[in-house]
Amino acid sequence: MTSKMRLISLSLLASACVIIIIGLFIESYSKIIIGIGIGVNIIAGIVMLINQYNKKTSDSTTNKIKEYQKDLKKFDSFSKEVLYYIKTIIEKFNNNDKLKEILNAVPIDEKGLAPIQDKANEPESPIYYSADKYFRVLEDIKNNFDINNIEVNKQDNQLNQEQIKDLILEIYVKLPYFCKLLDNVKEKAEQTIIDMIDKFSAVADANSEASIDANKNIEFLKNIYGGKNFDEVAKDSKDAYKKTKGIINSLISLNLGNRRKLDKIENWIKQIKEMLGNIQDIADQNKVIAINSSIEAARIGEAGQGFRVLVNEIQTLNQKTSTFTREINDIMASFEDFNEAFISDWDNETTEIVTHMESMMNQEEKIITKFIESFQLTIKSFKDLSESANEVDSNLSEILQSLQFEDITGQQIRHIKEFLDDILKKFNENKNSLKKNDIDINNIDEKLDVKVREELLKRVTVLDEKLILDGEI
Amino acid sequence: MQFMVIDDSTTMRRIVGLALKSGGYKYIEGENGQDALDKLEDADKVDLFIVDIDMPVMNGIDFVSNVRKINKYSDTPIIILTTQTDEKVQNAAKSVGANAWIVKPFEKKEFLTLIKSLIN
Numbered sequence: 001m002t003s004k005m006r007l008i009s010l011s012l013l014a015s016a017c018v019i020i021i022i023g024l025f026i027e028s029y030s031k032i033i034i035g036i037g038i039g040v041n042i043i044a045g046i047v048m049l050i051n052q053y054n055k056k057t058s059d060s061t062t063n064k065i066k067e068y069q070k071d072l073k074k075f076d077s078f079s080k081e082v083l084y085y086i087k088t089i090i091e092k093f094n095n096n097d098k099l100k101e102i103l104n105a106v107p108i109d110e111k112g113l114a115p116i117q118d119k120a121n122e123p124e125s126p127i128y129y130s131a132d133k134y135f136r137v138l139e140d141i142k143n144n145f146d147i148n149n150i151e152v153n154k155q156d157n158q159l160n161q162e163q164i165k166d167l168i169l170e171i172y173v174k175l176p177y178f179c180k181l182l183d184n185v186k187e188k189a190e191q192t193i194i195d196m197i198d199k200f201s202a203v204a205d206a207n208s209e210a211s212i213d214a215n216k217n218i219e220f221l222k223n224i225y226g227g228k229n230f231d232e233v234a235k236d237s238k239d240a241y242k243k244t245k246g247i248i249n250s251l252i253s254l255n256l257g258n259r260r261k262l263d264k265i266e267n268w269i270k271q272i273k274e275m276l277g278n279i280q281d282i283a284d285q286n287k288v289i290a291i292n293s294s295i296e297a298a299r300i301g302e303a304g305q306g307f308r309v310l311v312n313e314i315q316t317l318n319q320k321t322s323t324f325t326r327e328i329n330d331i332m333a334s335f336e337d338f339n340e341a342f343i344s345d346w347d348n349e350t351t352e353i354v355t356h357m358e359s360m361m362n363q364e365e366k367i368i369t370k371f372i373e374s375f376q377l378t379i380k381s382f383k384d385l386s387e388s389a390n391e392v393d394s395n396l397s398e399i400l401q402s403l404q405f406e407d408i409t410g411q412q413i414r415h416i417k418e419f420l421d422d423i424l425k426k427f428n429e430n431k432n433s434l435k436k437n438d439i440d441i442n443n444i445d446e447k448l449d450v451k452v453r454e455e456l457l458k459r460v461t462v463l464d465e466k467l468i469l470d471g472e473i
Numbered sequence: 474m475q476f477m478v479i480d481d482s483t484t485m486r487r488i489v490g491l492a493l494k495s496g497g498y499k500y501i502e503g504e505n506g507q508d509a510l511d512k513l514e515d516a517d518k519v520d521l522f523i524v525d526i527d528m529p530v531m532n533g534i535d536f537v538s539n540v541r542k543i544n545k546y547s548d549t550p551i552i553i554l555t556t557q558t559d560e561k562v563q564n565a566a567k568s569v570g571a572n573a574w575i576v577k578p579f580e581k582k583e584f585l586t587l588i589k590s591l592i593n
Contacts, residue, residue: 193484201491393495397581400488404578407485408556411527
């Protein structure tokens with residue numbers, strides 16, 4: 001009974017170990033599953049945002065960007081045209097040396113303004129090379145352009161006086177339209193860029209969160225057991241598995257040992273029963289001898305009295321032996337029954353326990369293997385996520401840099417607009433001076449306005465620009 | 474830690490904001506120098522200013538000059554972020570108390586490195 005209890009205690013202990021180990025793995029699993037869950041959600045979030053972005057990019061944003069590119073080309077073409085007109089006016093009518101010097105330094109020709117060059121290492125260069133210097137060209141022209149100095153009668157090989165007058169009037173009519181179109185370009189460009197920034201901002205936020213979470217999760221998974229790294233945890237798990245397996249093996253050999261002892265007991269019972277049988281045989285023989293001796297004693301009379309006492313003793317002994325043997329035999333029989341039942345129970349119960357534990361061990365081994373595989377896969381996933389987040393971040397940096405050109409373009413448009421406004425103001429302030437040169441801006445022929453608008457309408461591409469030229473906006 | 478981005482361009486404020494957010498910084502905005510000064514009166518202390526030069530109402534140079542007169546901002550780092558490359562304007566900004574100068578378009582990584590070096 002003691003062995004059985006010890007066996008059950010051991011099996012309970014082993015089961016408890018297995019349950020604890022499995023419990024720990026389940027806890028780890030839960031953490032990993034939560035980690036993977038977070039990661040998957042983040043990735044899903046990014047994918048969703050990128051998909052949304054791509055989807056929107058494929059319609060509204062792409063269209064806006066295309067329009068914006070067209071606008072920039074138009075802006076470029078308008079500003080070149082304006083500069084070309086101004087240059088023409090200055091060259092042909094205005095004897096201002098300062099202006100000529102400025103214009104000579106600006107790469108303007110019939111095709112417009114030449115590309116801005118990066119001459120940052122040549123600060124003394126007279127060429128206006130960067131955006132802000134381009135603004136300063138306009139500022140210089142604005143400050144030096146004086147309508148009063150116009151000399152229509154100046155000799156020109158290419159244009160006759162009438163053509164020159166027409167050109168000035170055409171510029172005067174065109175400038176307000178240019179101003180409105182430029183305003184529209186600036187407004188649309190800003191809307192487009194803000195729209196794009198909103199989307200990139202959402203992607204950047206999600207990306208940044210994904211990157212932070214991925215790195216946190218990597219750290220968390222690496223230190224899942226109070227600062228231990230994964231290799232240590234895996235080793236501990238394997239050791240725990242080996243230890244548990246050792247306990248089960250000990251249990252199995254203990255079981256076998258006990259079973260052998262039980263077999264021996266069974267054997268001993270059989271031997272005792274045989275020995276008891278022999279004793280009974282001897283007692284039975286003694287009984288026969290005693291009866292015969294008693295007959296002999298009666299036959300020899302007085303002389304056999306002493307012998308009769310001996311015979312009586314033998315008979316008493318025989319009776320006692322028989323009683324004792326029967327009692328022992330009864331005890332052994334019940335012991336044998338008990339032992340048989342015990343062996344049968346033992347076999348059934350221990351087989352069940354060992355089978356159960358072996359099955360648990362197999363499950364545990366699978367869990368450990370899966371745990372290790374999942375763990376490594378999870379770490380790899382988070383590393384991949386972290387790397388891709390860094391890549392997205394680097395792309396976003398480039399995008400951020402590109403988007404800043406909208407601001408630079410916006411400033412260019414503002415400067416051009418201010419410049420045009422100033423020229424218009426000068427025209428209006430010097431009406432009388434122009435009139436002296438037979439240029440009457442108060443009486444512009446309506447046909448000229450129609451001609452200018454028709455020419456511009458051929459160049460505009462979107463509805464709102466047409467509405468601007470038709471005077472509806 | 475809170476920064477202030479002062480630029481009349483909405484897009485530029487948003488772009489700078491994106492870069493700052495990616496570096497983990499919070500920021501408030503000002504649409505020009507005067508707007509920024511007005512907002513500073515009610516705002517929590519600003520730890521760094523990013524200022525454009527060419528702005529309506531009050532330009533960047535005047536803003537720097539004015540903000541330096543406020544005691545708590547007498548030595549707060551100020552970065553000028555502009556399209557201007559003119560040395561005269563750069564010197565003017567430095568003379569009124571700007572600490573650094575970046576020409577647009579800026580590169581995010583360099584921008585954040587400069588900020589780190591200034592706030593440390």
